[in-house]
Amino acid sequence: MKDLMTQDDLKQAVASAARDYVIEHLPPGAILGVGTGSTANFFIDEIAGIKDRIGGTVASSEATARRLAGHGLRVLDLNEIDAMGIYVDGADEIDASMAMIKGGGGALTREKIVAAVADTFVCICDASKRVETMGKFPLPVEVIPMASAFVSRELVKLGGVPKLREGMVTDNGNVILDVHGFSITDPVGLEAQINQIVGVVTNGLFARRGADVLLLSSANGVQSFLR
Ligand code: 5RP
Numbered sequence: 001m002k003d004l005m006t007q008d009d010l011k012q013a014v015a016s017a018a019r020d021y022v023i024e025h026l027p028p029g030a031i032l033g034v035g036t037g038s039t040a041n042f043f044i045d046e047i048a049g050i051k052d053r054i055g056g057t058v059a060s061s062e063a064t065a066r067r068l069a070g071h072g073l074r075v076l077d078l079n080e081i082d083a084m085g086i087y088v089d090g091a092d093e094i095d096a097s098m099a100m101i102k103g104g105g106g107a108l109t110r111e112k113i114v115a116a117v118a119d120t121f122v123c124i125c126d127a128s129k130r131v132e133t134m135g136k137f138p139l140p141v142e143v144i145p146m147a148s149a150f151v152s153r154e155l156v157k158l159g160g161v162p163k164l165r166e167g168m169v170t171d172n173g174n175v176i177l178d179v180h181g182f183s184i185t186d187p188v189g190l191e192a193q194i195n196q197i198v199g200v201v202t203n204g205l206f207a208r209r210g211a212d213v214l215l216l217s218s219a220n221g222v223q224s225f226l227r
Contacts, residue, residue, distance in 0.1 A: 005219050008042075010126035014217035015042035017224075018088050018124045019050065021215065025120070026085045029055040031076065033114040034068060035089020036061040036107035039124050043088055044068055058084060060114045061107040062171050078114065087118035091125050091211070092137040092204070098123070098211040098227045099187035103140030103204030106170050112202050115209055123211035127218040133185060138163070138178035139194075140204040145175050147199025154197045155179050158190075174201055 005013075026032060034044060034057050044064065047054065048071035056076040059065035065075045089111055091100040100123060102108050115121050139160070143151045152162045160179035168176050184190055187207030194203040214225040 007126065010217040011039045011042045014124045014126065014215050014222050015039065015046045017215050017217070017222040018043050018122060019046040021122060021213070022047065022086060022088070023050060023053070026054070028053045030085045031056050031058060031081050031083065033058045033084050033087030033089075033118050034060065034064055035087065035111055035114075036064045037090040037105045039090035039126075040064060040088070041067060043124060044071065044073075047071075048073065056081070058114055058117075060089065060111040061105070064107075078117065081117075084114070084118045086120045086122055087115050088122045088124060089115070091123050091129055091206075093131045093134045094123055094125065094129055094211065094214060095131055095134050095187065097187070097207070098214060098225075099134065099205065099207035100210060101134050101137050101139055101184075101204050102206055103142070103176070104137070106140065106165070106168055106176050108140055108204040109142050109170065109172055109202045112206060112209075115206065120212045121209065122213045122215065124215045125217070127216055130216060133183055134187060135182040135184040138180045139182055139184075140165075141177045141179060141194060142170055142172070142174050142201040142203070143177055144199050144201065145173075148175055148177065151197050151199045152177060155194070158193065172201065
């Protein structure tokens with residue numbers, strides 16, 4: 001029976017484990033940060049059932065804000081709050097140091113901002129996202145539109161192969177370059193190096209501030225890892 005679990009079953013299982021984590025660790029009435037993507041969407045649907053014990057949420061994208069509000073969860077502006085207990089979000093890849101590649105859904109900048117405010121980053125994903133060395137998933141970089149050609153040339157100098165994500169405009173009005181070809185052995189260093197290119201808003205490496213808790217879903221159940 002377990003072999004028949006679909007990707008959505010795994011996302012559902014980890015979302016439900018994350019809801020339990022919130023019940024156990026977030027004081028009633030406290031603020032919860034909520035990520036973006038299909039796994040985060042399962043999580044949003046799960047916390048609809050516990051909305052009375054959540055003081056408010058901060059969304060990492062317009063899509064997440066709409067889904068939260070649709071469930072009757074209170075959505076706050078990040079500037080209205082001064083502390084956030086937990087941030088829950090998915091990832092495209094995560095390594096053993098709990099560094100992640102994020103931004104497959106294009107929400108990396110707001111995700112990184114909300115994550116920076118949270119005391120605890122809880123990453124939720126299925127076991128396919130856990131890798132030895134990150135980089136197979138192209139690294140998203142959010143760029144001010146007028147700088148995209150310049151930033152692309154600089155990324156090539158770093159050994160990457162950037163491709164403009166066609167038809168994508170971020171919630172912040174910018175474009176995304178997806179950078180192929182990296183084998184990321186120094187996530188903290190590469191994150192800093194890319195962020196120093198003029199015109200880059202931020203990149204999808206979450207290494208300096210990685211995950212604190214990983215809930216990883218597989219056919220054997222949901223396993224929990226701490227940084
Ligand atoms: C969005 C993200 C997502 O967390 C990441 O892309 C994983 O998405 P999914 O849960 O759909 O696999 O960073 O910007």
